[in-house]
Amino acid sequence: MTSPPPALPATPKAVVEACTRPATPAYVPEVRLRVADEVFDLWQRTGRLPYWAFAWAGGLALARHVLDHPGLMAGRxxxxxxxxxxxxxxAAARAGAASVIAADIDPLAGAAIALNAEANDVRVTVLLDDLLAAPDRPYGHAPRSGPEPGTQSGPKAGPNRSTEFDPDATEVVLAGDVFYERPMAESIMAYLERARRRGATVVVGDPDRAYLxxxxxxxxxxxxxxxxGLLEAEEIKTATVWRLP
Incomplete structure (x- = not known):
């Protein structure tokens, strides 16, 4: 009889630390990330695909673009x-952004972002919230709740600014590898178009996903x-950076 896998640690931070190792993404050597060496056991044990444990192709292309064009981020x-x-x-923080909000709905992602920001000596505010949720949208998990306590990450703390905690006040909206599922893609586009209408610069990275x-x-x-290398068969993927006009 096969023994059951060991129980996961009690906190999201402990789970991320136990299930990942520090690594440098090959295409973005300026950044250090905690990554997993396997996916399916981690997926089964946590109950959802661990998007937070890998450097996905669209995110790699977008991060590379951000670092190569720091003027897009500087002071914004x-x-x-x-x-x-x-x-x-x-990458945005390293490129000189005045403030950065990293939004996700998964507490494990929130823990991974905080650990990764600390490892890279940058300041990132983690927002555990579904920004796509709305009564007329097909994708949604939770109402807006504001940033989680203690998730302002990285040692470079300073005076709070409204744009550090309000995603609707940001001047640049970035999204890497988010068009892999139709309902989410539709909600993502609605959010991005609202951001563009209020004047934000919107840039996405995508490796030719079906719903872009x-x-x-x-x-x-x-x-x-x-x-x-784990969920994608191709060793090399073509990923494009797009701007919403």
Whole structure:
């Protein structure tokens, strides 16, 4: 009889620390992330796909673009939507953003972002909230609740600014690899278009996922990035950075 896997630690931070190791993404060597070496056991044990434990192709391309074009971020308030590991948020902070919010609905992602931000010596505010939730949208998990206590991450703390805690006050909205499922893609697009109408710059990274509405974006750059190696068969994936006009 096969022994059951050991129980997960009691807190999200402890789970992330126990199930991942520090690594440097091959395409973004400026950033350190905690990554997992396996996915399916972790998926089964946590009850959801651990998006926070890998550097996905769209996020790698977007992070590379952000680091290569720091003028896009410099001095601006930035939101990284569906942040996952926090890779793109960390890249934005390293590129000189005035403030960065990393939003996700998964407490494990929140813990991973906080740990990764600390490892990279940058300040990122973690917001555990479903920003896509609305009565007329098909995707939603929780009402807006504000940032979790203690999730302002990284040692570079300073005076609080409203844009550090209000995603609707941000000047740049970033989203990496979020168009893999139709209901979420539709809700993501609705959110991104609202952000664009209020004047935010909207930039996404995507490795040719099925539900990206390409006709609504302007292509900026294309990258050949490493696949995750666990959930994606390709060793190298083509990932494009798009801007919402």
């Amino acid at each position: 308030a930035v939101l990284d939507l569906a942040s996952g590991s926090g890779l793109v948020a960390i 509405p390409r006709h609504r974006f302007t292509r900026l750059t294309t990258h050949q990035v490493p696949g995750s």
